Amino acid sequence: MRVAAYERYGPPEVVAVSERPEPVPGEGQVRVRVHAAVVGSSDSAARSGTPWFARLAFGLRAPKRHVLGSEFAGVVDAVGPGVTRFAVGDRAFGATGIDLGAHAEHVLVAESGAVVRLPDEVGMADAAAICDGALTALPFLRDAGHVRPGDRVLVNGASGSVGAAAVQLAKHLGAEVTAVCGPTHVELIGRLGADRVIDYTREDFTQARGEYDVIFDAVGKSTFRRCRRALLAGGSFLTTVPSWAIMFQQLTSKLGSRRAVIMFTGLRKDAEKLPDLEELGTLAAAGGLRPPIERVLPLEQIAAGHRIVDCGHKGGSVVVTMAPAEHRAGPSRPAASGRMTEPAS
Ligand SMILES: NC(=O)c1ccc[n+]([C@@H]2O[C@H](COP(=O)([O-])OP(=O)(O)OC[C@H]3O[C@@H](n4cnc5c(N)ncnc54)[C@H](OP(=O)(O)O)[C@@H]3O)[C@@H](O)[C@H]2O)c1
Incomplete structure (x- = not known):
C-alpha cells in the first residue's frame, strides 16, 4: 500500500x-x-x-x-x-x-x-x-463552556478547522455567535451561520466590555488577560493552544468570577x-x-x-x-x- x-x-x-x-x-x-x-x-x-x-x-x-x-x-x-x-x-x-x-x-x-x-x-x-474540527470544538463548547440557548459566544479563529466547527456547533446549541477571522474569510464565515463577523484587521474584539458568556479562542491568538474584561461575570475563556500562562490561569481562575480553560482532544x-x-x-x-x-x-x-x-x-x-x-x-x-x-x- x-x-x-x-x-x-x-x-x-x-x-x-x-x-x-x-x-x-x-x-x-x-x-x-x-x-x-x-x-x-x-x-x-x-x-x-x-x-x-x-x-x-x-x-x-x-x-x-x-x-x-x-x-x-x-x-x-x-x-x-x-x-x-x-x-x-x-x-x-x-x-x-x-x-x-x-x-x-x-x-x-x-x-x-x-x-x-x-x-x-x-x-x-x-x-x-x-474529526479535525468538530471533534475538538464540541467538548470545548459543551463541557468547558457549558453553552446554553441564548448564550453569547465569540469564536476567535473562526475560519480554522476548529473555529469553523465551533461557529456551527455554537449555533446548534442555541447561542448567539460572533465570529472573528481575517478579511479573506469574512464571506465564508457568514455562510456558516454566524450572527456577526468581525474582521480582526478592522476591529479588536478584546476591547468589548462584559459582552460574552464564552470566548473560544480556537487558534490561541489572544490571551485570558486580554479577553477577561470582554467576558460577562461567570463567563469562560477557552483556548486550544497550550502555554504556561493558561495552565496557571486554569488553576487560579477557579477562584475568580471568570474562568480560563484549556483542554486536549488527544x-x-x-x-x-x-x-x-x-x-x-x-x-x-x-x-x-x-x-x-x-x-x-x-x-x-x-x-x-x-x-x-x-x-x-x-x-x-x-x-x-x-x-x-x-x-x-x-x-x-x-x-x-x-x-x-x-x-x-
Ligand atoms: N487543544 C486541542 O485539543 C487541540 C485540538 C485541535 C487543534 N488544536 C490547536 O488549535 C489550533 C487551531 O487549529 P486549527 O486546525 O483550527 O487551525 P487552523 O485551521 O490552522 O487555523 C487557521 C486559521 O487561523 C486564523 N487566524 C490566523 N491568525 C489569526 C488571528 N491573529 N486572529 C484570528 N484568527 C487567526 C486564520 O484565519 P485568517 O486566514 O482569516 O486570518 C485561519 O483560518 C492549532 O494551534 C492546533 O494545534 C488544539
Missing part, C-alpha cells in the same frame, strides 16, 4: 510517498481502506517537531511513528477475529489520535477505538474534516469520543454541520498540504485522498466553497 512517511523532523518535504506491506487486522481490529484523511495542525507539529512540547508526544530526537494522520474516513475492508461492531463494506470515520497512521491507503483501528459508522449522506472528505479517551462522533455524524447527515475544506489533494501532493497548514491561514481543513488515480476528478481540488461532493462509497 502507499503511505506518506517521514524519518526526521523538518519542512514539508521530509514527507514522501512510499510503499509498505498491507497491514493485517489482529484480534479486535478493523482495517479501513482510507478514502480521505486530514493534514492538520497536529501533523504539522509532529512533522516539524515544533513547538518543543510536540516532541514529548512524538519523539525527542526523531519521530517514533513514521506515518502521520489521525482523522480519516473510508470503508472497512477486513476485520480481525472477535470484531462485532463492524463488517466488511461498512463506511466508517474516526480518529487514531496519537497512534497516527492515517496518511496511508489502509489504517488499522481497534474496534473499541474512536471509530463509528459513517452515514451515507456524508461524503468522505467532509467526514474526515469533521488526551480524551476513545470511549468519550465515540458518542461525540455518532452525534456529529448524525448532525452532518441532517445538514447541520458542513466543514469548510480548504483543499483536497492526492496523497502524492501531501507536502503541498503540509505547506498550506504551515501558513496558518487555511480556511477549514486540508484533506488528502487515497483514491486510485483513475477515480480522481483532477490533481487537486481548490475548495474555496468549502464543500466536497464526492459520491458516497
